[in-house]
Amino acid sequence: MTDNEALASASNSAIAAAVARLAEASASGVPRPPVRDLIGRDDLAAAYAVQAALTERRLAAGARTTGRKIGLTSEAVQRQLGVDQPDFGVLFDDMAHTDGATVPAGSVLQPRVEAEVAFVLRAGLADGPLDTEQVRDAVGYGVAALEICGSRIADWDISLADTVADNASAGAYVLGTDRRTLAETEPADVVMSMSVNGTEVSTGTGAACLGDPLAAVAWLARTARAFGEPLRAGDVVLSGALGPMHPVSPGDTVTATLSGFGSVTVRFGTGEAA
Template sequence: MTKNRGLATASKSGITAAAARLAGASASGKPCAPVRDLIGRDDLAAAYAVQAALTERRLAGGARITGRKIGLTSEAVQRQLGVDRPDFGVLFDDMAYADGGMIPAGRILQPRVEAEIAFVLRADLGDGPLDTAQVRDSIEYGVAALEICGSRIADWDISLGDTVADNASAGAYVLGTHRRTLDATEPADVVMSMGVNGKEVSVGTGAACLGDPVEAVAWLARTARDLGDPLRAGQVVLSGALGPMQEVSPGDTVTATLSGFGAVTVGFSRKEDS
């Protein structure tokens, strides 16, 4: 995995220590203290260096990258977490769950769910202007998706640097089965409703995601290329929340319906069911 994260002002020992702290939380299943004491609140170069170190650990352990997630694209989610700009993380094969499937209890630390549009790429996004037109042409199809965010940091006490280091708080994702091309559905016009156990808890639109989910992917494409690890054909891109995220508990069932893209559902098992 090529890496060019820029010049981090945090020390190498701080970056290494932050990665170890977050890896320990993942291994133990016990959330840890924030890592901003080691890398700073807003040193994005340092935070992405921590993320890259954790990614290398996952790859060395046999995990396979399936795509990327864009986080913090919705003003509602930014307000929830006290940040003011998007970020991104890496998706791995063991994060994917089937539509209608069940996520085991304890699999995701401090889970919160958000509904979004996921895109699958048919072309690499490493060359050219990487503008909205090019990105639209490079998308094979979109589907309704649920992202299960999970923070390894206790009580979701995060700064931007904390969440970036923690792989943008990625936990798991679920893709719907109703594939739509962008000729058939305009992502910016999508209307979303998400419910937990049949009760609506989040609403939003495609325009809540940086004005247009495709523009969010264009932002990611340019950022990923600048950092030396461009998006590739076949990868999944979770484009960002269309509305507020919602905490979930064991036994909950979450369903999101996105106009034009259909519905997507996931359950969370209780310990006795795992």
């Protein structure tokens, strides 16, 4: 039994059933009903226990972790999904894409895209106060990023527990190539514009991410340590959306421009042979 399972009020059998439901969605490529009927809407310990079990499955299958994502940091995204607090998920090596890459059709279920600042840590965040100043010192550099959120829950019908269990709706991510240190660019001052096929669909600022993307990373650092898995040197941290996420379809091209961090682009495959 994991520590999260021990803290959860949901039964171990309910947690196992939620794991099985989400794993089946991944295997079949067909979203499944929410898991809140099994673990409750707000039992975060149970939800993170489900997430941890699914993570263990991926690691056992050969996946490698590359960092963490913070979700639900923007009030706009919280309103979209009907929740009122952040969450976090795990990033894996097969989620990473280079700037300008094409994401294969069907690789992310029900994809929606959001723009944010990603940080790469030069130092771990396991000890100390884990406040914003410590986070600032630990960041090696930041880049413009696109997160491709996905949901194994049908129709994105999620409560907070549903999205936490589903690895915080993490699907894939794309990092820009313009690396900036925090001496060069202040994340809270970033202005973001994201377009799909040349049409602007989302705007926002660094301040929309819990007031400062670095504050979001500090929240993650404290929370990850509390769960026994602190942030490590080399981790990629997706710090949270700067504006509303937007659904995408096969064939779409998404570009985000973040002042001070440059731009980043991703394309979505159609599944058709070249």
